[in-house]
Amino acid sequence: MARVCHDRLMTNQLLNTFSSSLADAVALAAPAVVQVQGRRRPASGLVYAGDVVVTMVRALGREDGLHVRRHDGQTLEANLIGWDPTTSLAVLRVAGLDTEPIALATVPPRVGHLAIAVGRSWSNAATASAGIISVIGGPLPTGRRRAIDQVLRTDALMHDGFAGGALIDPSGALLGVITATAIRGLGVVIPASIAWDAAATLLEHGQLKRGYLGIAGQPVRLPESQRGAAGDPGGSNEALLVVGVTAGSPAAAAGVLVGDVLVEFDGHAVVSPEDLLDLLVGDRVGRQASLRLLRGNQTTDLAVTVGERHGG
Numbered sequence: 324m325a326r327v328c329h330d331r332l333m334t335n336q337l338l339n340t341f342s343s344s345l346a347d348a349v350a351l352a353a354p355a356v357v358q359v360q361g362r363r364r365p366a367s368g369l370v371y372a373g374d375v376v377v378t379m380v381r382a383l384g385r386e387d388g389l390h391v392r393r394h395d396g397q398t399l400e401a402n403l404i405g406w407d408p409t410t411s412l413a414v415l416r417v418a419g420l421d422t423e424p425i426a427l428a429t430v431p432p433r434v435g436h437l438a439i440a441v442g443r444s445w446s447n448a449a450t451a452s453a454g455i456i457s458v459i460g461g462p463l464p465t466g467r468r469r470a471i472d473q474v475l476r477t478d479a480l481m482h483d484g485f486a487g488g489a490l491i492d493p494s495g496a497l498l499g500v501i502t503a504t505a506i507r508g509l510g511v512v513i514p515a516s517i518a519w520d521a522a523a524t525l526l527e528h529g530q531l532k533r534g535y536l537g538i539a540g541q542p543v544r545l546p547e548s549q550r551g552a553a554g555d556p557g558g559s560n561e562a563l564l565v566v567g568v569t570a571g572s573p574a575a576a577a578g579v580l581v582g583d584v585l586v587e588f589d590g591h592a593v594v595s596p597e598d599l600l601d602l603l604v605g606d607r608v609g610r611q612a613s614l615r616l617l618r619g620n621q622t623t624d625l626a627v628t629v630g631e632r633h634g635g
Contacts, residue, residue, distance in 0.1 A: 535572070
């Protein structure tokens with residue numbers, strides 16, 4: 324009996340020590356995980372440098388009016404420097420951020436390694452979920468002639484608020500950036516080395532022309548009565564609901580209204596904010612493009628002259 328009690332005590336001590344080490348890892352990483360405010364439901368971002376935050380395009384939901392909330396609750400204005408169509412990573416410039424980034428992991432992840440997802444909740448509290456590295460694979464196609472060379476997949480449970488957050492190892496070092504998308508039930512994470520390389524490239528080329536419309540939107544699933552109303556024989560059931568139009572913007576000048584549902588931009592389907600941002604990369608600035616919208620059950624076609632994004 325004494326032996327059993329001793330073994331149980333030792334087991335409890337080991338579990339408590341292990342549990343405390345995981346909590347310490349989250350506490351170490353949490354200050355560098357910020358809240359990104361751009362859509363109705365905020366998401367997460369990672370400090371890349373003293374005044375730079377890396378997040379996912381899907382965490383933005385809009386092109387302007389962006390804010391970052393630090394771990395201490397202070398809210399700061401953020402300017403979008405650019406985004407990478409391959410990884411869907413976005414880089415923000417945040418004056419006054421003054422926060423150190425998470426150290427990158429020095430031990431390469433392996434299938435079976437323990438990993439912790441760290442994000443920010445709607446109230447800005449740190450939130451965490453633990454799991455293992457379930458799959459390391461790639462390349463992962465992300466668009467026309469584009470693919471991420473490698474991705475991590477984990478069984479740690481994550482909701483949309485984790486998008487742009489950190490996947491860390493038990494020491495608190497960064498393994499990758501959480502996308503909050505899933506493949507066969509496993510969350511997809513962009514390895515830190517790939518994410519940081521993409522961020523460095525965006526910072527280097529951040530002054531290239533970037534298209535601007537002035538629309539804030541969120542994905543919406545269309546009811547049966549509206550599917551196919553835009554002339555698509557297949558009747559796509561997803562589009563982009565316009566929840567904000569910036570005064571004086573190209574979208575406002577073209578006649579876009581809050582409540583419109585954007586189905587196509589220049590003939591390309593739009594089902595998310597990142598789709599629209601992706602289509603604005605390149606030589607669109609100054610050119611006229613077509614918008615296909617749904618207003619109720621009616622199709623509306625508008626012409627818009629793409630503006631240029633400034634700032635950042």
